[in-house]
Amino acid sequence: MIDKPKKPFTWERGPFLKCLKCQEAEGLGILSAGGDTLRWRCTKCRYGYSEILPELDKKVIYLDQFGFSELHKLRARTRREDKHTAFWSKVSDLINEAVLLQQLILPYSNIHHDETIVSPFAEALRDTQEHIGGDISFISTNEIQLDQMEVFAEAFASGAEPSLEFDVDDILDDERNEWLNDIRISVPFDWSGFAPETREQRDKTGLAISELIDCWIAKGMGFDDVLNQELNAYHESRLEGLREAQRRFEKGLENYDLMAMAELFHGSAFRELQYVRELFREAGVPDAELTARVRAFWDWDGNKEQPNGKILAYMLAALADQFTHGRKRKPSAGFLNDVSAIASYAPYVDAMFVDIECAQLLQDKRCLEALKYRAKIFSLNSGEEFIAYLQAIIDETPDDVRRYASIIYGI
Known part of the structure; x- marks a missing residue:
């Protein structure tokens, strides 16, 4: 039994089609696919073209x-x-x-x-x-x-x-x-x-x-007791988030943990506070009144x-x-x-x-x-x-x- 010669390595892969340019019977293979494009290339003459894939x-x-x-x-x-x-x-x-x-x-x-x-x-x-x-x-x-x-x-x-x-x-x-x-x-x-x-x-x-x-x-x-407690906890949960961030910062400081220290400023609690303060400042709230305005937002029933x-x-x-x-x-x-x-x-x-x-x-x-x-x-x-x-x-x-x-x- 005579072994069929193996196809030499190519970057292209099957399925192989007839090349549109050199007419090689199984020359055109897939070079790459992904995004919105399928890229074909011939293993013999290197002719290539791209197809735009369906949305x-x-x-x-x-x-x-x-x-x-x-x-x-x-x-x-x-x-x-x-x-x-x-x-x-x-x-x-x-x-x-x-x-x-x-x-x-x-x-x-x-x-x-x-x-x-x-x-x-x-x-x-x-x-x-x-x-x-x-x-x-x-x-x-x-x-x-x-x-x-x-x-x-x-x-x-x-x-x-x-x-x-x-x-x-x-x-x-x-x-x-x-x-x-x-x-x-x-x-x-x-x-x-x-x-x-x-x-x-x-x-x-x-x-x-x-x-x-x-x-x-x-x-x-x-049910009703817990629901009311949770829906009315927005203000306190913001404060607790800031307190927890402060605790993690202090622990990081003790342990020379820079990542833990960075969380104070990059964590969600501090970022929310900074965003709200800046939003109200841009809306014309004086700096001396920003804290009160933030607390008013945290107490707002709309947050429910x-x-x-x-x-x-x-x-x-x-x-x-x-x-x-x-x-x-x-x-x-x-x-x-x-x-x-x-x-x-x-x-x-x-x-x-x-x-x-x-x-x-x-x-x-x-x-x-x-x-x-x-x-x-x-x-x-x-x-x-x-x-x-x-x-x-x-x-x-x-x-x-x-x-x-x-x-x-x-x-």
């Missing part, structure tokens, strides 16, 4: 850390068989297909980052998140809060009604509707040095929610409608209601991370897959009546609906997009 309109899904971890374990073949194996296998296949068909992105967030750092397989998990969701990320939850605050501060200063636009592209750090590059380059980074502090902060937050629940129970606080704070308040109120009706088990240490993700991203994204507990809180009838957000909410309790949602995204892929995706990604 896209990708859906945006927030997949929580648990979901990414399950998909990572499938990819790494370390997941143990259980009653949810078939579900996660199907979700993995559908997400992969939808992403390659350029119909879906699953951005990475600062919440994922913090949860990944404390994982025993942090680097591999991060690689899976990039592989599944692409290189695009959400802006941080703090940035979203600041952006919303700016709109409300400007409304307060002008006397107008706040007007928010929940455009998902405003909370992404890169272009949503670009074709994926056909080559992905990842650079490993060791985040283990940040793990102890991140774990300490996570445990501290978990303890805080536990103590808060104890306070609710001791005072007999139900800031989406991030409102969603957070209603979810905590729904949690308090569960304890009023006999719940005993407290949430996990990562509970507030999950709530923060929903409060930040739900008004903007197309869908969110979150833990069962948070999904159930959002089903409280008072939450359903008061909260308006764009995202469809899924959890393990609505797994079949999530699969149907992903399948519908795939089925709606335009024919021209599907054809190019097949050429570029082999889908």
